[in-house]
Amino acid sequence: MDYVLHIMVIASIYVILAMSLNLIVGFTGLPALGHAAFYGIGAYTSALLALNFGASPWIGLIAGAITAGLLGFVISFPALRLKGDYLALATLGAGVIVYSIAKNWVAVTRGPMGLPGIPGFTFLGYPLDGVWAYLILVLAFVGLTTFVIGRIVNSPFGRILKAIREDEIGTQAMGRDVNYYKVMVFMIGAAFAGVAGSLYAHYITFIDPSSFTLMESITILLMVVFGGLGSLRGSMVGAVILVVLPELLRFLGMPSSIAAPLRQMIYGLLLVLLMIKRPQGLMGHYRFK
Amino acid sequence: MPLLEVDNLSVRYGSIKAITDVSFHVEQGEIVAIVGPNGVGKSTALNALSGIIESNGGLITSGEVRFEGHNITGFKTHELVQQGISLVPEGRRIFPRMTVIENLEMGAFTIKDKSIVNNEIQRMLDLFPLLKDRTLQQAGTLSTGEQQMLALGRSLIIQPKLLLADEPSLGLSPNFVDMIFEKLVEINSEGTSILLVEQNARMALEACHRGYVFEMGKISFDGKKDSLVNDERVQKSYLGK
Numbered sequence: 201m202d203y204v205l206h207i208m209v210i211a212s213i214y215v216i217l218a219m220s221l222n223l224i225v226g227f228t229g230l231p232a233l234g235h236a237a238f239y240g241i242g243a244y245t246s247a248l249l250a251l252n253f254g255a256s257p258w259i260g261l262i263a264g265a266i267t268a269g270l271l272g273f274v275i276s277f278p279a280l281r282l283k284g285d286y287l288a289l290a291t292l293g294a295g296v297i298v299y300s301i302a303k304n305w306v307a308v309t310r311g312p313m314g315l316p317g318i319p320g321f322t323f324l325g326y327p328l329d330g331v332w333a334y335l336i337l338v339l340a341f342v343g344l345t346t347f348v349i350g351r352i353v354n355s356p357f358g359r360i361l362k363a364i365r366e367d368e369i370g371t372q373a374m375g376r377d378v379n380y381y382k383v384m385v386f387m388i389g390a391a392f393a394g395v396a397g398s399l400y401a402h403y404i405t406f407i408d409p410s411s412f413t414l415m416e417s418i419t420i421l422l423m424v425v426f427g428g429l430g431s432l433r434g435s436m437v438g439a440v441i442l443v444v445l446p447e448l449l450r451f452l453g454m455p456s457s458i459a460a461p462l463r464q465m466i467y468g469l470l471l472v473l474l475m476i477k478r479p480q481g482l483m484g485h486y487r488f489k
Numbered sequence: 490m491p492l493l494e495v496d497n498l499s500v501r502y503g504s505i506k507a508i509t510d511v512s513f514h515v516e517q518g519e520i521v522a523i524v525g526p527n528g529v530g531k532s533t534a535l536n537a538l539s540g541i542i543e544s545n546g547g548l549i550t551s552g553e554v555r556f557e558g559h560n561i562t563g564f565k566t567h568e569l570v571q572q573g574i575s576l577v578p579e580g581r582r583i584f585p586r587m588t589v590i591e592n593l594e595m596g597a598f599t600i601k602d603k604s605i606v607n608n609e610i611q612r613m614l615d616l617f618p619l620l621k622d623r624t625l626q627q628a629g630t631l632s633t634g635e636q637q638m639l640a641l642g643r644s645l646i647i648q649p650k651l652l653l654a655d656e657p658s659l660g661l662s663p664n665f666v667d668m669i670f671e672k673l674v675e676i677n678s679e680g681t682s683i684l685l686v687e688q689n690a691r692m693a694l695e696a697c698h699r700g701y702v703f704e705m706g707k708i709s710f711d712g713k714k715d716s717l718v719n720d721e722r723v724q725k726s727y728l729g730k
Contacts, residue, residue: 356598363584363595369541370582373644375570375599485586 205331209403211443212338213396216345218423218435220392225421226429226484227353228385229365230279231288234295235393235420237275238268240302240412242394243401244309247318250402257321261398268394269387271298276386280379295417302409314408321402334403341399342436345392350432352388361385365430426474428484437482445470490558492517492682493538493651498552500530500537507533507547508706515651520673520683522693524727525703531686532579534703535655539576540566556651570599575649579656581640585629589620589639592628596643606646613642616672634665641672645681652676652683658692670696690727694718702727 221235245267246260255263278290302309309315321328321337328334352358360381363371371378401407419442427438449463474482491514498511508530515521523531536542538554543565554562556572569576584592593613597606614621617638623631628639637657644652654673658666670692677683687693694700694717701711702723710722717723 359591359595360598362587366584366586367582369544369566369578370584371595372540372566373570373576373578373582374595375567375647377565377567 202331205335207444207447209331209335209338211440212335212342213400213403214420214423214439214443215342215436216338216396216399217393217420218427218439219345219349219432220389220396221420222424222427222429222432222435223349223352223361223392224385224389225424226431226435227358227365228361228382230382230385231284232275232279232291232386232389233288233414233417233421234275234291234293234298235389236412236414236416237295237298238271238390238393239397239400239416239420240298240409241271242268242397243407243412244302244315244397245394246398247315247401247407248308250319251315251317257319257398257402260402261395264394264398265391266394268397269391272386272388272390273383275390276383279382279386292414292417295414299409299413302412309409312408312410314406315401316406318401318405318407320405338399338403341395345395346432346436349388349392353432357381357384362430422471425481426471428481430485431481431483434481434483441482491515492519492557493684494553494555495534495538496553496555498534498537498554499550500533500542500547501550502545502547506706508537508703511552511703511706511708513701513708513711515682515684518677518680518682519699520677520685520697522697522700523684523686523703524688524690524693524700526726527688529703530706531688531703532655533706535653535684535686539569539574539578539653539655540564541576541578570647570649573647573650575644575647575652577640577644577652577654577657579659581633581636583628583631583636583640583643585627587628588625589628589631590624592639592643593646596646599647609646609648613646616645616675617642632662632665634661634668637661637665637669638672641669641676645676649681652681654683654685656686656688658687658689666692690723694723694728 217235217239224230224232242264246257246264249255249260249263250257275291275294279287282290303311328337360371360376364378364381368378423438423442424435426442428434446463446467449466454462493515495511495513499509500507511534523534525531533547536545537549542549549563553560556574561572566576584595593610597609600606619635619638620642628636631639657669661669666689673683674696685693685697694714697714699713700717701708
């Protein structure tokens with residue numbers, strides 16, 4: 201039972217990551233490939249505050265959101281100058297830099313040895329014991345993320361984001377400062393990824409740089425595209441399916457010597473098939489230009 | 490005092506000079522046409538004063554642009570709207586996956602009062618009756634000519650003092666070309682001054698009050714409509730007579 205609940209907690213964390221990335225990639229149309237950087241800086245900020253200063257995970261969570269938001273602010277600057285593929289490459293580079301810092305700044309992050317013994321969340325003085333409690337906590341944050349990002353994309357602000365996705369010069373000609381919106385979107389998306397990082401760190405209680413690699417960014421982007429660009433429900437479905445699917449493939453009863461590679465291949469094949477059959481994703485209306 | 494004055498404007502892209510020492514102006518109530526063949530800097534001149542030049546990698550190296558007497562050199566595209574300058578960008582730049590109404594609403598974003606917005610949208614639908622039956626249609630499914638009408642309507646909602654129109658006839662069927670120029674004249678007669686950049690010299694010169702002919706990054710000559718239409722050089726090069 202705990203196994204199922206654990207998968208649900210992980211899936212929920214990915215739902216937050218996918219929705220926050222969807223704000224940037226799907227709703228605003230900025231191809232960003234460095235989401236793991238925001239996720240990672242949130243996790244490290246929160247974990248280091250708890251381990252070194254005994255800060256409550258709640259403080260860590262807020263601090264993680266802020267540092268991730270600030271990183272989003274910094275990373276948004278290439279976004280103001282670069283478009284399309286070039287922006288994807290620049291954000292990818294930013295992700296690699298953050299990963300390298302986590303890996304090599306041993307004095308602070310302990311590098312590849314990781315940070316063990318991160319304390320768990322408490323609620324009104326009681327520690328959250330068991331996976332159930334965490335699931336409720338994480339689901340509450342899924343709700344908060346859905347609410348906030350949902351409000352953003354359905355507001356006049358969100359209308360402008362959609363307009364930027366549709367046509368940047370057209371948006372400028374309508375008297376809108378496109379750069380302001382791009383910076384805001386990166387900051388908000390990054391902050392929510394930071395929250396996801398903090399939730400992850402205090403749940404797993406151990407983090408190391410390998411959780412925040414380029415592959416992680418790609419996985420989150422896959423969830424967004426799979427579920428549908430510009431669809432929050434799509435991000436939920438996409439994240440849940442892409443977390444659960446590999447787990448389900450475990451139960452196919454394949455001989456253990458070939459199980460792992462075969463699982464990867466089936467997973468890859470399913471992704472390819474979906475993208476051929478439904479390039480706009482499960483619930484999206486929009487595809488990459 | 491002219492509405493818009495451009496003095497000795499020079500622009501380059503990297504080491505390539507696109508336009509050199511270009512000066513022109515638009516008086517209150519005028520339609521001014523900038524004509525000339527491809528690649529002589531017509532659009533560059535317009536982009537320089539509409540701020541698009543920067544995102545294209547261009548640089549204004551000298552010159553000054555004044556609107557109603559104050560300096561607007563180097564203003565960003567979005568800052569022009571507050572000045573009362575509206576841009577109809579080249580290639581229309583409508584929002585294809587928004588409906589016609591939503592596109593018009595985007596044009597009204599700087600107006601706070603909802604009832605004014607609705608009035609203005611209604612005014613645009615009256616001005617462009619073709620759009621009236623298609624208000625809920627996605628703009629990307631309109632024909633090129635209809636999209637140009639929409640782009641024009643979207644830029645007129647704020648009731649600009651000056652309309653900058655970049656190649657409004659590009660890619661349009663002959664019927665729509667005629668219609669666009671009729672509309673521009675109509676808009677102008679209601680008080681909006683227009684600066685028009687066009688490859689279609691014949692139509693542009695017929696619609697305008699005054700015109701400038703660009704050649705190789707410079708203005709080779711200018712004049713009133715009649716003198717330009719009857720000019721031998723213009724007739725030979727642009728009007729095919």
